[in-house]
């Protein structure tokens with residue numbers, strides 16, 4: 001068998017063999033019955049003891065959603081989703097809210113330990129605070145006190161609704177309006193929890209903040225909402241990681257992330273998305289339909305998205321920047337892997353509104369097996385955005401000949417002073433490259449990992465250190481097979 | 485010399501490429517401590533022999549056997565042959581865009597060490613080792629930061645192959661036209677590097693078109709590969725004779 005065919009072969013059933021996060025935790029859950037109507041929205045709001053304004057906001061979103069249709073423009077295909085077949089709220093049953101980690105169900109702590117995310121603070125690598133979201137709720141947030149000393153708020157979204165209602169009210173839906181798109185509207189109606197971050201004026205957040213999302217319950221969707229506000233002159237680096245058990249049925253994950261950066265503030269948002277991708281035949285896996293958007297409201301503000309997308313059956317996601325403030329900067333660095341029957345339609349939107357705004361897009365798509373990988377990106381320069389700049393680089397790497405890579409760049413310039421550059425390449429892992437590596441002693445998997453990591457280097461280089469190592473391993477794992 | 489004592493013992497080796505017979509029954513034994521040269525006209529199967537020995541896909545063995553240090557070489561995966569001590573310096577070294585030269589070399593070294601049950605080298609230990617080797621080969625450290633063979637000149641690529649060989653310290657080296665593309669000074673440096681590796685435990689197969697390399701790396705035996713067979717073998721003087729007369733006579737005889 002030629003080497004490349006063998007790689008495809010080894011790569012073929014990788015995911016089943018390679019998905020090491022596919023276990024299910026036996027935890028008593030509080031799950032509401034399947035189905036979605038206004039009463040369910042009320043029930044969710046009620047379970048969280050939300051204020052009336054938030055319930056109203058949800059209901060408005062729900063009504064908007066009912067009038068909307070699921071988007072069809074993405075290059076992904078899947079059977080229609082029956083939204084009445086899922087449950088919209090699942091939470092680990094806990095009679096009293098835990099006051100400290102010692103009161104948390106030990107099985108939950110074990111789950112996170114197995115995932116490599118020990119929640120006990122003394123066991124954590126210093127310098128990273130974690131919010132752990134299990135199905136619909138946040139179960140633990142570490143290092144809260146230390147952050148509070150600096151005035152940084154890092155807590156579960158539901159907690160922020162109670163403790164910081166004025167901030168939530170001011171910013172919720174201000175970047176991604178409730179009726180923005182089908183999945184954002186659905187999220188706005190039924191969102192359960194997520195993380196809330198507020199960095200006060202002039203504060204550099206003293207540690208990396210991270211949220212770890214875990215879907216555990218069956219037949220539930222996960223709809224989390226993250227809101228990060230960085231006041232004038234502040235800065236924060238936020239990381240997000242995700243895994244789910246292996247299941248035959250598909251599960252929906254429809255999150256919304258909103259970022260707001262005021263004058264000279266900077267937000268770095270990194271994602272390592274490793275939801276269960278389904279098996280080699282395309283059974284099961286997460287539908288990852290996510291709306292992420294950041295508003296650079298202030299002058300010289302900066303928002304940087306970095307994503308490593310290795311999981312999910314289908315990924316539909318376009319982390320975007322609205323560059324409103326003068327001289328604001330938007331960045332999007334992405335690695336997306338599709339293997340087996342995975343499909344990804346991902347990219348970004350850079351909307352240049354202000355003067356001297358600039359954006360950089362670096363996208364690396366890797367397709368293996370029967371994977372389909374589409375980069376879809378929009379660069380829009382509005383009339384007032386004098387001297388706006390964009391640089392886009394879009395590279396695709398193919399492993400085997402059954403997969404596909406597609407690049408769909410949209411460029412709309414309404415200001416003649418704009419400078420826009422676009423570069424795109426498509427390449428393959430060649431047989432001679434694999435042989436060369438193997439002759440030097442590397443296994444086929446190691447060789448693929450090495451070449452893929454080389455291909456992604458510009459993106460890996462901007463990940464926070466701790467994540468970069470993890471991401472490199474993940475890239476290799478999601479492409480590796482069990483070689484004989 | 486009985487083949488069972490040889491480090492590398494090739495018997496009746498036949499192989500096809502794309503269903504075309506290229507090697508048609510090769511018998512060749514290289515005892516430990518010896519350097520054998522292989523010469524022969526273009527297209528006679530020299531590189532093919534190197535690929536078949538190292539297990540490249542698409543080079544199908546149709547007959548014969550190869551024993552390497554007592555093991556059945558042909559039954560092994562390419563990476564296991566490497567771990568067992570077989571090294572091929574490529575006639576055309578391959579480019580690996582985005583893969584740092586130092587990183588590649590360290591991963592290769594550690595992969596081989598792991599397979600042999602030896603401890604891996606950490607970044608510092610590795611750097612120390614590779615720096616020392618580069619100095620001997622007259623290579624600038626800047627080469628470590630570049631991507632493997634990307635944008636390297638022809639001569640730089642060949643030198644990089646020898647660097648890999650020097651770091652991996654394989655038991656058996658197949659050098660496929662490592663001399664082509666080297667300037668006169670580089671040729672001498674590379675030859676010194678190769679000679680430094682010569683020793684009672686190590687065997688080498690040096691494929692070349694030119695006597696000038698063999699003036700620096702003096703072989704124990706010289707073989708002529710022609711039409712997929714070894715048609716003549718002799719001492720170092722055979723290389724001189726070939727340089728003078730060419731392959732004409734041998735071709736007619738074959």
Ligand SMILES: Nc1ncnc2c1ncn2[C@@H]1O[C@H](COP(=O)(O)OP(=O)(O)OP(=O)(O)O)[C@@H](O)[C@H]1O
Nearest residue numbers: 501502506524525526527528529530531532533575
């Ligand atoms: N991948 C391949 N596909 C088709 N034919 C091949 C392939 N590789 C080698 N051959 C053929 O096999 C024969 C031997 O080639 P090989 O590269 O071994 O010659 P060589 O002796 O190394 O020549 P040179 O001195 O030019 O390097 C040639 O006729 C060549 O065309």
Ligand SMILES: [Mg+2]
Nearest residue numbers: 530531532575
């Ligand atoms: Mg050759």
